[in-house]
Amino acid sequence: MARCSPFTALLETLFLTPLYGIIGLISLSLSEYIIVVSGRELQARLMGHDIYRATEFDLLPLNPNVSAHNPPHAVEAHLLALVRSHLYGGNFLFSYTWDLTRRLQAQSEKHENEAGKSLWEVADDRFFWNRFIQTRLIDLGTSDRNKDYGSYILPILFGTFDLRPVFLHGRHMQLCLISRRSRFRAGTRYFRRGIDRDGHVANFNETEQILLLEGQPAPGTLGSSEDKYTKLSFVQIRGSVPVFWSEINTLRYKPDLQIMDLPDTASAMRSHLTEQVEIYGEEALVNLVNHTGYEKPVKDAYERYVALLDLPKVRYEYFDFHNECREMRWDRISLLIDKVMEDLERHSYFSSNPNDPTSANFQKGVVRTNCMDNLDRTNVVQASLARWTLNRQLRELGILSPEGSIDDFEAVSKDFREMWADHADAIAKAYGGSGALKSDFTRTNKRTRKGLIEDGFKSTTRYLKNNFFDGAKQDGFDLVTGVWIPRKSPSSSLFLISDTRPLITRSMPAIASFSLFMICAGLTLPRSSDYSLFYYFMLWLTLFSMAFAFIIIHGIDYVAWPRLNPLTDIIYYNGPGFRSAHHGKGLKGKKDMGPKRARWLASGRLRNGPEEVELGPFKKRVD
Structure with missing residues (x-):
């Protein structure tokens, strides 16, 4: 490894202290800083791969005249505080041996072409959260002269991860839930809405539910951890309504709603939907925005441009969530499932059996769900679609009877509900500032008055954070993802x-x-x-x-x-x-x-x- 750069010299001294990964290099006003993971927590072991959450971080200046703990200028101190706030306010996950950024199907489809490549070389660019601040190392690592730098590049995922053992009818299984947050158009609830000209939407998350069924390794194999599982995966996505719109905070509880009817709207939406079709296949757009009152203009704008584009492999489905489920009739979400059942059956899910590689099944489409924030209503619907698909998978595996359901088994049902509720809370905190509303239904399958009171408290928390704290939080997103780059002054x-x-x-x-x-x-x-x-x-x-x-x-x-x-x-x-x-x-x-x-x-x-x-x-x- 070259010894001429201060980066190399600093790394050599770092090995004397615990170091679990390099997130990247960020350039501020007075110095560049290496951001390292100095604390980690083991989340679970997935198919033999350890999944960690970063818990502690250090910022190490390359300029010897600058201290990260006592910066010589107030602007530098402010920028460092933004970076630290972003790091400690997010849920950052990583693995040294498994690609967290890509769903199982994407890994399976390109497995043969990626032999010998590093994780950062195959990572999904949308979910490679630290891609911008790893640019220097990537540029160095791709040159023949400095290939050793590539070994320091660690892809970080901003999202959620949960893995739970399941025992059902004598079969040992694992149920896993992963959400991946896009680094494009990233930010907070009211400061990042809608779409940009490149077709990126706010609060875009890919959610993958994985079912691992334990079995015997295929004959002739070495019996690795991955080889002993039958793997099933179901993917959903969420994202802001893909038109130019925003909500303007005014200190009132309900912001001013604004739709910007720009000439680029149709092309931006086309770019967004076309990209999703190229990645996932057919797309069912499930819109949960209210058809009356305050939210109606957003619904109307969405439907107008979807009809104008009339894209192949894209189908729009509206569901009047609040009207259909009023008076806590949450069981009526089954009406939406009935509407999209043909899509779910046609899209199917990914499955792979190590004992019969030719029997692999692929998911041919995806359901894209949105409400205004893509949080509360979206969480409830996505959990319901995931439950329907999990029941289908277990029936087709012969573990459940043709009419059986995981709701018939309280332990399994409880784990499923808690996983989805925790996942909903994490996404809501990252974007909206508080845990998810309506989470009592996700956790218990019932809407309760206690849940309504808790939702009132969460709504108040969101109001305070969205109006008085999210500006600095948004600045942290923009600084770390490279949307804003400081001058050297x-x-x-x-x-x-x-x-x-x-x-x-x-x-x-x-x-x-x-x-x-x-x-x-x-x-x-x-x-x-x-x-x-x-x-x-x-x-x-x-x-x-x-x-x-x-x-x-x-x-x-x-x-x-x-x-x-x-x-x-x-x-x-x-x-x-x-x-x-x-x-x-x-x-x-x-x-x-x-x-x-x-x-x-x-x-x-x-x-x-x-x-x-x-x-x-x-x-x-x-x-």
């Missing part, structure tokens, strides 16, 4: 750590807080005279009311927006399309949407003039 990024809002805007929360304190003091502190407090309370109530009203009227100014890639073009979009309201923009509302009004949101761009690349209603920042 921290002074050009001071907008990241400064509040450029007008003084009156910044002062209102303090005025409201102090006024509320004075009101409470007047109510609780002992009185020193009999003088009436009427005018005292009138003064502070008036100040509090004025400050609170100002905050609500200018709600957009108090949302914690992303700073690396400001959403100014979306917030103040005034082109063709639909917008439910113009709350939070001041007394002038819709009229007050010019560049002066939004100047503080884009202060970093206006002052420093970084290059920007147009991406439909979005701009990719490349400082």
Whole structure:
């Protein structure tokens, strides 16, 4: 291995301490940093392969004059905090010997052509989460001179993994659930919606349910762990409605809904759906968005463009989830299963028997499910489709009778429900900020009043996080996935750590807080005279009311927006399309949407003039 680079020298010293993998190299304002896994937790052993979750991380600067724990500049400290927050806020999985990023069928189809290749060379680019920060090592590892660098490249999956033993009718099995989150258009609930011009959608997840049936290795084999299993796999996907749309936070519980009717919408949706057909085969689009009220414009836009494109191998199916399942009639999800049953039967599932390689069966299509967030309703439906398919697999294996179901076996049913509920919670926390709603149904097969109360608490948590914390979280996504690249000058990024809002805007929360304190003091502190407090309370109530009203009227100014890639073009979009309201923009509302009004949101761009690349209603920042 070459000894001339500081990277090589640093690696040689690192081997003196526990090191479980290199996530990649990230370049910030003052230094490049090697991100390493310094702690791991064994999740399970799948077909003889250990699956780990990264639990501890270290950032090691290549610049000897920079400390990662005590950075010399506030901007560098802020960027390091974003990286650490992203690493510790995600669920990152890896294996040294098995490709977590690809479903079993994809591995089987290309097995013969991938002999001798490293995991990073065959990983699915969509789910290779650290692909961007591994770019330097990949460039080095692909050259004949520095092939040794390739051994340091460890693909990381952002997703979920669960494996549970199952014993049914004398047969030992393992049930596994893996979700894979796409690194494209990644982010948080309200700051990443819809589609981009490249056809990538927000909150895209591939979910694979694997059933492993233990048996004897095939005659003549060495009896490896993989050889003793009959493998069955069923894959589903979810993703945001593939049109240009967004929800604009205004501090109100329900954001302003916005549909951007752009000339690129049809081509972007075509790119997205065509890619899914090329990867998975036929596609059944299951849409759970409400057909009335607030969500209706999203449903209408989706259906309009699906009908316009009329793509082969793509079939659209609408299910009015809230209407059909109202009054906690969750059993009526069976109506949707009836609607897509022909698709499920035709798509089938992947299966492979080591004793009879010629009997392999392949999944020929996929169900793509979405609601508004692709979280709660989507979780319930995907779990129901997975249960239906698991029953079908067990019946065709002869383990269940033709009319049997895993619901007849409480231990198996409980494991299945808990796996899907945990999976739903993890996806919801990553995107929405709290555990999944309606998870009581997934866990117990029943909707309960206790579950409704828990959902109220989760909804409140989501509101607080989505309005006041998700901006920094989105910045972490953009920094680690390469959507925003820092300049090598921290002074050009001071907008990241400064509040450029007008003084009156910044002062209102303090005025409201102090006024509320004075009101409470007047109510609780002992009185020193009999003088009436009427005018005292009138003064502070008036100040509090004025400050609170100002905050609500200018709600957009108090949302914690992303700073690396400001959403100014979306917030103040005034082109063709639909917008439910113009709350939070001041007394002038819709009229007050010019560049002066939004100047503080884009202060970093206006002052420093970084290059920007147009991406439909979005701009990719490349400082």
